[in-house]
Amino acid sequence: MLKFVGRALAGFALLLLSFIAAGGLMSAASHPVLRGRMVDIGEGRQLRLVCEGPSQGERPLVWLEAGAFGFAADWGATQDALSAAGWRSCAYDRAGMGFSPPGPAPRDGLAIVSDFEKLVAASGEKGPFILVGHSMAGLRLREYAGRNPRQVAGLVLVDAATADASETEAFKPFIKAFTAASRWAARGASLGLFKPLAHTGLGDKIGLPPAAQAEKRWAFANGRHNRTAAAEVALWPQSAQQAVAEPAYDPAWPVAVVTAGPVKGRERRKAMQSAPAERSKRGYVDHVEAASHTRLLGESFAGHIVKAVEFVGGTGKGG
Secondary structure (H helix, E strand, O other), rough: OOHHHHHHHHHHHHHHHHHHHHHHHHHHHOOOOOEEEEEEEEOOOEEEEEEEOOOOOOOOEEEOOOOOOOOHHHHHEEEEHHHHOOOEEEEEEEOOOOOOOOOOOOOOOHHHHHHHHHHHHOOOOOEEEEEEEEOHHHHHHHHHHHHOOOEEEEEEEOOOOOOOHHOOOOOOOHHHHHHHHHHHHHHHHHOOHHHHHHOOOOOOOOOOOOOHHHHHHHHHHHHHHHHHHHHHOHHHHHHHHHHHHHOOOOOOOOOOEEEOOOOOOHHHHHHHHHHHHOOOOEEEEEEOOOOOOOHOOOOOOOOHHHHHHHOOOOOOOOO
C-alpha cells in the first residue's frame, strides 16, 4: 500500500513539474511587446503609460484607472472604442503591476493616488479630465477627486465599488473573502501554476484586442503582478477609509454610472453603485444586464463606456 502511495505521489509531482515547465516555455515564448512608454515620476521611479486617440483639442482627456489585478491592458478595447469616437484617453500600470517597477510599501490608496498625481503631472496632458474607474478603482477616483477638484471635469464609474459602501458592515464579508482569494491567486502565480492556463479563457476574461490581450495573459500568470495586486486588495479597508476622508463628489460634476449584470436580486447593490450619479445635478445610470464585471470592459460592451464618457463630456444624452 505504501509503495503504491509513494508511486502515486511521485507521479503527481512529476506531472505537476511538467505542467509548470510547459507553462514556463509557453510564457517565455509569448512575452508581450511594450505598448506606450515609460514615464519618470521622480525619485528614480517610472510608470508605464498608454495614451491613444487624437490630440486633445477641446474635449477633456479621459484617464482610465483599472480595478484590482488590473492595469493598462484592461482598457485595450475601451481605448480603441474611445479613439474611434474621437476621444483621447490614457491608461497606466500602477507600481508593481504590468510593466511598471514596484513602488514603496504599503500600496494603499494614498500611495496609489500619490503616484497617479505624479504621473498626471509628468505626462504633459492638460486637465481638467474625465476620470473613469472600474471596480476597486472607485475608491481611488474618490480620493483623487477630493485632493484635486480643479482637475475634474466629470466621472464615469464602471461597475465600481464606492468608498461609502466599502465602509458598511454588509460589504465587509466580500472584502474578507476577496482578500483571501487574492492571496491564493498570488501564491499560485508565484509557483508558476497559472502559466499553462494563460492561453485559456482564464487568461483574458474581458475580451480584449490582440495586443492588450497578450499583455493580459502574461500578467495573469506573472508572480510579481499578482503579489502586488493581492497586497493592494489586502489594504482595501484602509484605502476605503482614506477615500471617505476626502470630500464627496461635487454635485456640480457630471457623474455617469455603468453597472454589469441583472438588476433583479441585486437592487441594494445597484442602488449603492448608482448613488454618486443620483447625487449629481447631472447624473446618468446605465445597467448593462448582459455584461459581466469583467466583460463590461471588453469589445462587446465598451460602447456603453463611450456613451457614458460622451454624456459626462457634454456630447451625449443620458439614458
